[in-house]
Amino acid sequence: MTNAERTLNPTFMGYPWVPIISPSCPRDEGRRKSNLDGPATHKYTTHKIYMPKKEMPSGALMMLILRVLRSGPLHGYAIAQRIHTLSSEVLHVEEGALYPALQRILLKGWATAEWGVSETNRKVRFYRLTPAGRKQLEAELSEYGRVHQAIRSVLRTA
Numbered sequence: 001m002t003n004a005e006r007t008l009n010p011t012f013m014g015y016p017w018v019p020i021i022s023p024s025c026p027r028d029e030g031r032r033k034s035n036l037d038g039p040a041t042h043k044y045t046t047h048k049i050y051m052p053k054k055e056m057p058s059g060a061l062m063m064l065i066l067r068v069l070r071s072g073p074l075h076g077y078a079i080a081q082r083i084h085t086l087s088s089e090v091l092h093v094e095e096g097a098l099y100p101a102l103q104r105i106l107l108k109g110w111a112t113a114e115w116g117v118s119e120t121n122r123k124v125r126f127y128r129l130t131p132a133g134r135k136q137l138e139a140e141l142s143e144y145g146r147v148h149q150a151i152r153s154v155l156r157t158a
Contacts, residue, residue, distance in 0.1 A: 056091060059140075060144075061097060061101050063144060064091070065101055065105060066105070066111075066136060066140065067141075069128065069129040070134065070137060073127060074127060075125060075126050075127070076098055080093040105127070108132075109133075110129070110130060110132055110137075111127045111128060113128070114128075
């Protein structure tokens with residue numbers, strides 16, 4: 001398809017998506033074959049809703065998980081819920097980010113995990129902070145405080 005054909009074809013790349021009806025099907029005989037010939041008998045339009053995504057600052061998830069685990073052992077979903085609740089429902093931890101982060105924490109020895117049963121009677125993995133994890137949390141909190149103070153200084157004086 002040439003660039004000129006793309007600009008003339010409103011169905012290019014699926015927006016709006018309009019099926020081109022094939023004459024090979026007996027029930028489609030006599031129907032228009034393209035949206036360019038006029039309105040088609042069947043018309044489907046897809047709408048994409050773009051919600052603003054509040055992304056968590058880089059490196060913050062590991063620190064937040066370690067901080068939540070400092071209060072006691074929790075399973076993955078409870079960790080995500082606790083972060084969401086404690087942040088006044090501003091931070092939302094996606095499963096696709098949470099479980100890989102928990103796996104990295106386990107591999108680094110900052111937490112241990114053992115299987116147990118949740119409040120809803122499901123088999124879940126409970127994560128518990130190790131002494132190395134407590135030490136890492138303190139280091140991350142210290143670094144976060146230093147960076148946060150530097151940002152505040154720039155915002156105050158600029």
